[in-house]
Amino acid sequence: MSVDHRVSMPLAVERRTNAACAGPLNGEVEQFLYRQSECLDTRDWDGWLDLFAPNGLYWIPAHPEDPSPDGRPSICCEDRYLMRTRVKRLCNPKAWSQLPPHRTSHVVSNVSIVDDGDESGFIITQSRFHMVELRWDKQRYMAGRYRHRFVRLDSGLKIDLQRVDLLNYDAPLDYVLQSWV
Numbered sequence: 001m002s003v004d005h006r007v008s009m010p011l012a013v014e015r016r017t018n019a020a021c022a023g024p025l026n027g028e029v030e031q032f033l034y035r036q037s038e039c040l041d042t043r044d045w046d047g048w049l050d051l052f053a054p055n056g057l058y059w060i061p062a063h064p065e066d067p068s069p070d071g072r073p074s075i076c077c078e079d080r081y082l083m084r085t086r087v088k089r090l091c092n093p094k095a096w097s098q099l100p101p102h103r104t105s106h107v108v109s110n111v112s113i114v115d116d117g118d119e120s121g122f123i124i125t126q127s128r129f130h131m132v133e134l135r136w137d138k139q140r141y142m143a144g145r146y147r148h149r150f151v152r153l154d155s156g157l158k159i160d161l162q163r164v165d166l167l168n169y170d171a172p173l174d175y176v177l178q179s180w181v
Contacts, residue, residue, distance in 0.1 A: 029125050029150070030111045032157055037106035040180060045087040048180070049080065053151050053158035056080060058180060064145075064165040075166070075173075076180075083180075090179060102135040104179065108146070122160060123150040129164075131181055140174060142181055143167045 032051070039048035052058070060075035069077045078086070107130045115124040124147070131142045149161040164181050 025116055025123065026111060026113055028157065029113065029123070029148075030108075032150075033108045033111060033127060033146070033148075037108055040106055041104050043090075043101070043179075045090065049083055049087065051159055052080060052083070052162075053153065053160050054080065056159045056161070058083060058159075058162045058164075060164045060166060060181065062169065064169060075169070076164075086179070100136075102133055102179070104134075105132045106130070114147075117150075117152070121151065123152070123157070124148070125150065129181070138174075144169075144181075 036048065036051055038044070039051070057077070057079055059069055059077045061069065062073045062075055066072050066074075109128050111125060111127040113123065113125055115122065117123040126148075127146045129142075129144060129146055133140045133142070144164060144166040147161075147163040147165070148159055150157050151160045152158075166181070
């Protein structure tokens with residue numbers, strides 16, 4: 001998959017937030033991220049996909065200092081077509097990997113606005129997450145940092161890029177990720 005230059009996101013956090021709008025915008029972003037977690041935890045895949053812009057991208061880099069997925073290995077890098085393909089697999093009644101279906105619980109915290117979008121048009125945020133996944137009577141824990149680049153469309157705030165930096169990026173994964181972190 002060829003990824004364009006828009007995937008690049010600053011690694012260093014240089015806050016350019018307009019203090020006057022940080023409060024309401026921060027609340028809007030927090031509610032958005034809580035809704036995203038709820039969609040994932042209730043397996044509302046269509047609701048989750050609807051949170052992404054038409055050209056939205058979901059990316060888990062293999063290393064937290066990777067500036068983009070271009071020419072680099074990634075744990076996951078999916079556009080809407082690939083996300084939709086995964087949803088179809090997860091919902092297929094013959095998907096043996098989903099018998100019984102996995103369950104997750106996401107907790108999002110420490111939400112902050114990195115760029116309020118006044119100059120760039122993109123709202124950039126970061127937050128921390130903890131996720132517990134139950135599969136085959138075993139629990140797996142994942143934690144790390146989300147970085148989102150949002151765009152405001154007529155239909156509301158949408159994800160242009162979701163970057164997931166796993167705390168355990170260099171540790172072996174017991175099994176393939178079934179859904180999204």
